[in-house]
Amino acid sequence: VVPPIHSVYVLDADDRVTGVNDAWRAFAVENGAPELADGVLGRRVWEFMSGGDADAVYRALFASVREGRTVAVPYRCDAPSRTREFELVLSPRSGGAIECATRVLGERERPPVPLLDAGAPRRDDFLHMCGWCKRVNLQDAWVSAEEAVQRLALFAGGPVPRVTHGICPDCADRLFHAVA
Numbered sequence: 001v002v003p004p005i006h007s008v009y010v011l012d013a014d015d016r017v018t019g020v021n022d023a024w025r026a027f028a029v030e031n032g033a034p035e036l037a038d039g040v041l042g043r044r045v046w047e048f049m050s051g052g053d054a055d056a057v058y059r060a061l062f063a064s065v066r067e068g069r070t071v072a073v074p075y076r077c078d079a080p081s082r083t084r085e086f087e088l089v090l091s092p093r094s095g096g097a098i099e100c101a102t103r104v105l106g107e108r109e110r111p112p113v114p115l116l117d118a119g120a121p122r123r124d125d126f127l128h129m130c131g132w133c134k135r136v137n138l139q140d141a142w143v144s145a146e147e148a149v150q151r152l153a154l155f156a157g158g159p160v161p162r163v164t165h166g167i168c169p170d171c172a173d174r175l176f177h178a179v180a
């Protein structure tokens with residue numbers, strides 16, 4: 001059984017967002033970005049990306065889709081107290097447009113991870129998180145957010161490092177391989 005499509009956004013040939021569905025709007029509100037619910041329309045998708053290698057992966061995925069392929073890649077979209085396995089399905093549409101849809105493959109409860117809590121007080125230091133697998137770079141190793149919280153002795157309610165998003169080498173390999 002293929003799980004149903006959840007949120008959807010559509011890009012035109014210039015990578016501008018031309019449409020989002022209600023589930024996408026609801027997800028933006030749920031995740032602390034209500035201004036994007038409608039404000040995203042007409043803006044280029046690159047404004048919302050983290051830059052560098054992470055953008056390079058998306059450019060490779062979009063280029064492959066514009067050649068006529070449908071590409072499906074799994075990723076993690078965790079909430080503080082839930083791990084969420086999603087799949088991103090990119091499909092070609094006429095005139096160079098791309099439909100970007102997500103499916104929810106699975107969700108699991110876990111003790112809250114303060115790093116992912118948008119309301120947690122922040123310190124001045126930064127942690128680098130992979131936007132695809134949600135692992136965190138700690139002393140040159142990529143570890144789960146739970147392990148990072150444990151190793152850095154971060155507690156619920158206490159201040160936590162800021163998080164910048166990018167892509168880890170494993171996900172970069174996996175995603176470039178998906179369109180190779």
Ligand SMILES: [Zn+2]
Pocket residue numbers: 130131132133134135167168169170171172
């Ligand atoms: Zn990763």
